[in-house]
Amino acid sequence: MFEKILVANRGEIAVRIIRACKELNIRTVAVYSEVDANSMHVQLADEAICIGKAAASESYLRIDRLISAAEVTDVDAIHPGYGFLSENAHFAEVCESCNIRFIGPSARAMNALSDKAVSRALAKKAGVDTPPGSEGIVENEKDAREIAKRIGYPVMIKAVAGGGGRGMRVAHNDASLIKGYHTARTEAEKSFGNSNVYIEKFIENPHHIEIQILGDNKGRIIHLGERDCSIQRRNQKLIEESPSPLLENKFRKLRDKIGKAAVRIAEAARYTNAGTVEFIVDDHGNFYFLEVNKRIQVEHPVTEEVTGIDLVRQQILIASGEPLQISQGDVQFKGHAIECRINAEDPFGDFRPSPGRIEMYYQPGGRNVRVDTHAYAGYTIPPTYDSMIGKLIVTGKDRREAIDRMNRALGEFMITGVKTTMVFQQAIMQDPNFRRGVYSTNFVEQLLGGARRELIEEKT
C-alpha cells in the first residue's frame, strides 16, 4: 500500500481524498495556489506546498509543478480528484514515467475514451445506442446542415472535449444551427483549448441516468447501480439521487439493462479504477450513451450511501494493485440517498456566482446527514474557481424520508456572507412533482419559468 499521496486538487474533493487517506493510514501532501493558502485541505494534509498563482493555468493545471512537488515530498501516488488534470492522459503518463502512481484509469483506457466523439464510436461498437448524430467531428457549416437534415431538428452541437455543461448548444433550425455551431466552437476553444464539435439528436424531456463503475487491474469490472441527475440548470447538475425514481416506478426492467450496457462499454475500453458511464433516457424507455467520466464524480457520495462502499478508498486500493474484493453479486442497495450541490450563487440573480467571505457557518447534523465541504466560518471563497462550496447528502429508508430529511437539513444549514443555492433546492424538495418523482432535465427551467418563480421569490 502507498505510504504517501499527493492530492492534486482543491476544495471539497481534496478534503474528501485526504479523509480516505487518513483512514488508510496514508500520509498526505496538499498543493495549493496563492489564493488557497487558508483552504481547509491545506490545514488537513500532513504537508502542503504552494504551486503558484490563483489562475488554474498557473497552479492546479501545471504538470511540471505538481511533479516537482511530488518529487520533493517523495510521494508514491497522486490523486487528481475531478476537473483540472483528472482526465488528462498525458498527466497520467508523466506520473507513471516518474514512478508515481496515478490514481485513476490507465492512460490506455483514457485514450480509448479520449473525447466524446471517440467514446460514442466505442459505445456503438460495444452494441450500445447513442443519440443519432455525426460520425465524429463536424468540420464545417455544410456538413452540419447535412447531418441536421438527416437526423432532423432539434439537434445539439457539442464540444468533443466538453465538461461541466459547457460547449453545447441546441438548434431548432438551420439559422440557429449555424449560430450554435460557431458559439459552441468558440466556447469550447476558450474552455478546453479544443474547438472540435460533433452533432447529435437533441432528446426532448430526457432523464440523465448514470452508472458508477469500478474496475481493477486484473480486468474485473462491476457496477454500483445508478444515480439520477436530471435536476440540472444549464446542463449542470444541482441535485442527484439514487435509486432513480424513473427506474423504480416507470421502467423497472431498465436498471439491469443500463447497468450491463455500462459494463460493456467499460470492458470495451479495458477500463480501470472508478468511472461513470452517463446515459440519457427518453419517455419511452430508450436509453442512449452520452459520455464516460474517467474520474471520481462530484455526486459519488450518493452511491456510497446506498451501497456502503467507499469509492475513494476503492480508487486507492485499485491503484495500489489490489484486486477488487467486491463481486457484482455482493453489491447490495439499501435505502435512498439525495445530494444537493451547494453553490455560492444567487438563485434570485440568475445564479450569478457569489464569492466572498463566509461570515456565519453552521452545518446540519442529526441522523443520516453528511456534509462534504471545505467551507468554515471566516473562509473566503475566491472568485477564481467554480462556485461549489460543498455538498449536502442525506439518506432515508425510502425516497419520501430522504426528501423530508433533506428539506429539514437545508433549513438548518446556515451560511451568511455569501448567497447560496439552498433556498432553491429547498423549494424543489417541496415541489409536488419532484416529490412524486416525476421530472426530467427540463424540471428546473420549468420551475424558474412559470408561476413557481414567484413562489420561490416570495419566501425570501
Ligand code: ADP
Ligand atoms: P460531474 O460529472 O462529476 O457531475 P461536472 O460536469 O459537474 O461533474 O464537473 C465537475 C467539475 O469538473 C467541475 O468543477 C467542472 O467545472 C469540472 N470539469 C468537468 N469536466 C471538465 C473538463 N473537460 N475540463 C475542465 N473542467 C472540467
Ligand code: ADP
Ligand atoms: P458534460 O460533459 O458537460 O457533462 P454531457 O454530454 O454529459 O456533457 O451532457 C450534459 C447534460 O446535457 C446532460 O445531462 C443532458 O441534460 C444534456 N444533454 C447532453 N446531450 C443531450 C442530448 N443529446 N439531448 C438532450 N440533452 C442532452
Ligand code: MG
Ligand atoms: Mg456529463
